[in-house]
Amino acid sequence: MYKKLKKAILLLMLTALLAGCSDKVSADPQPPITGEEIDKPGEVTQPPEITEEERLKQELEKKIAEREELEKQRKSELAEFYVPLVPIGQEQEKRNVEVMALYATGYTAGNSLSKENIDAYGAYIKALADKDAAKAKELLPNAEKANKFERIIGIAVGTEINGVVINVKDDNGLITYESNIEIVQKLNENTPIPIKDVKNMLQVLKDYDIYTIGRIVTFKDKNFAVKSQEHSIQLKTGGTWLDPNSGNIPWINPFDKYVWDYNLSIAKEAALLGFDEIQFDYVRFPDGAKKYNPITEFPGRNGRDKDEAIAEFLEYAKTELEPYNVNIGADVFGIITRTWDDYPEDIGQTWILMGEHVDNMAPMVYPSHYSTGWYNLENPNAHPYLVVKGAMEEAVEKNSSMEKRPVIRPWIQDFNWAGIEYGPDKVRDQIIASKELGITEYMIWNPSNVYNPYAFIPKEAEKSTAYPVDKGELDYREKTPSDAADKYLSGMISSRYSYMYLMTPVADRVKSFDEYTKKHEASNVKLLNYKIQGYEMDPSSKDLATVNLYYKIEVTSGDTKQVIEKDNVKWNAVRESNIWKIKATFDTTAN
Incomplete structure (x- = not known):
């Protein structure tokens, strides 16, 4: 009874409340808002309109403010290695150039520069290139006023040369210009600039x-190793190791990240100054590893191989230099075009590991550096064309095994050695050997920085030749599809997995050589014998062929081993980056 009464009272109260609201609405109606009232001045504010110029200015001011905050953060994090980023609005794209460059020390590059002298020497070189003897004679007096560096620039004006390699940090570790980096200033106090x-x-x-x-x-x-010995290569008995092959000097430790940051701070500053490319030379461990390995130690190594450290340094360099839009190159020993997996040199240079992180690889293929027997030559120094040809063939093959292929840009010898004079013809022979294989870039090493311009003026025979040279059915190693199959199978029978890796198309195998090796070491197929019977070119493509062969294999299944022979087998071959590769497949079914 009580609940029903309560509900009735609540219902009456609600009815009265609704009636009151209805009366209030009727008594005090709100008129609708008209368009005229909306448009009345002062009642509604519109955002002020700005010009495109003002908008861009505001965006720039915002970016600058954000950059200032970022630089404060970077300065705190990088500390003594701090180098600012490229100022907003001054960013540039990487330059894409087929580089033909001459080398200059800091002292050569430090010469005064007169455009009048440069132009005079450049005009003289052009007259030589045009074989205008009378004009060259007329221009010679003014051309002779040019200093060593002005002549290098003049050669670039008058020939195919279009680049210059300049020491930023030299062979003693000394900086060649006035640096603003705290750690560089500290380590280069009272050194010549x-x-x-x-x-x-x-x-x-x-x-x-x-x-x-x-x-x-x-x-x-x-310089660094002497002044900061804790970052140098150490002796196990204590103290700093001294390199007997470099005049008993210490080296800094390539496993040490502090050392990495030091070098990269200089690289960043060089890029910020305007260099188009950073070239890392001596990006390796000392040679003579068999002698020093037992007596030295490398703090920070943490079980890594030497070539891992060098590759990781270059990977780190690539990341750190990315904001500066600068190209990266790495100099390597000439023999690295042939050796594999940093063996036997043990200096940390493996082509396929380093090449992944740089824009170009620069093998120092100086004929004077090769001993008897290389490229079947008794005196390689006397045969510059053949040495560079052999080395570049190997480099092309190495490059063909990579997914991301760096530009091959060799260092060319331009200095006399062991009684053999390297005049312009011998220098040009090395350039031609590279061009025949499609390698159009080069750098010239002459320690005196005195260059004969005729080395960079092609003769008529060269001008009339089409490059790269068409080798027909042969690849750039002058090998046939049958040769590719033979190299693959000889590698398999001798457990030389590098041969198999090189001769397998990139898409048909794993990228990691270590993984590739483990896979084949665990394979249940063992090659006992083989014979290559020939090849046939595919009429539809000059880069496809079929290789005919016989093989004898042993197949293991648990505790059972079975010998299988197959004859008249056909394997497909493909020419990849101008190197023949083989698509090897073994039929393991019983005969």
């Missing part, structure tokens, strides 16, 4: 459209 005005030097080179490469001698750094 040969390039007094690096910005002016780079601007002059830019005015002549010359590609600039900053050479950094990376881990052979006597």
Whole structure:
């Protein structure tokens, strides 16, 4: 009864409340808002309109403010290695140039520069190139006023040369210009600075459209190793190891990240100054590893191989230098075009590991550095064309095994050695050997920085030749599809897995050589014998062929071993990056 009464009272109260609201609405109606009232001035504010110029200015101011905060953070994190980023609005794209460059020390590059002298020498070189003897004779008096560096630039004006490699950190570890980096200033106190005005030097080179490469001698750094011995290669008995092959000087430790950051701070500053490319030279461990390995130790190694450390340094360099839009190159021993997996040199240089992280690989294929027997030559120094040809064939083969292939840009010898004079013809022979294989870039090493311009002026026979040279059915190693199959199978029968890796198309195998090796070591197929019977070219493509062969294999299944022979087997061959590769497949079914 009580609940029913309560509900009735609540219902009456609700009815009264609704009636009151209805009366209030009727008594005080709200008129609708008209368009005229909306448009009355002062009642509704519109956002002020700004010009496109003002909008861009606001965006720029915002970016600058954000950059200032970022630089504060970077300065705190990088500390003594701090180098600012490229200022907003001054960013540039990487330059894509087929580089043909001459080398200059810091002292050569530190010479004063007169455009009048450069132009005079350049005009003289052009007259030589045009075989205008009378004009060359007329221009010679003014041309002779040019200093060593002005002549290098003049050669670039008058020939195919379009680049210059300049020491940024030299072979003693000394910086060649006035640096603003705290740690670099500390380690280069009271050292000579040969390039007094690096910005002016780079601007002059830019005015002549010359590609600039900053050479950094990376881990052979006597200056750093002496002044900061805890970051050098250590003796197990205590103290710093001294390299007998380099005049008993210490090296800094390539496993040490502090050392990495030091070199990369210099690389960043060089890029910020305007160098188009950073070239890491001596990006390796000392040679003579068999003698020093037992007596030295490398803090920070943590079980890594030497070639892992070098590859990781270059990977780190690539990441750190990415904001600076600069190309990266690495100099390597000439023999690295042939050796595999850093064996037997043990200096940390493996082509396929290093090449993945740089824009170009620069093998130092100086004929004077090869001993008797290389490329079947008794005296390689006397045969520059054949040495460079052999080395570049190997480099092309190495490159063909990579997914991301760096540019091959060899260092060419331009200095006399062991009684053999390297004049312009011998220098040009090395350039031609590379061109025949499609390698159009090069750098010239002459320690005196005195260059004969005729080395860079092609003769008529060269001008009339089409490059790269068409080798028909042969690849750039002058091998046939049958040769590719033979190399693959000889590698398999002798457990030389590098041969198999090189001769397998990139898409048909794993990228990691270590994984590839483990896979084949665990294979249940053992090659006992084989015979290559020939090959046939595919009429539809010059880059496809079929190889005919016989093989005898042993197949293991548990505790059972079965010998299987197959004859008249056909394997497909493909020419990949101008190297024949083989698609090897074994039929393991019983005969």
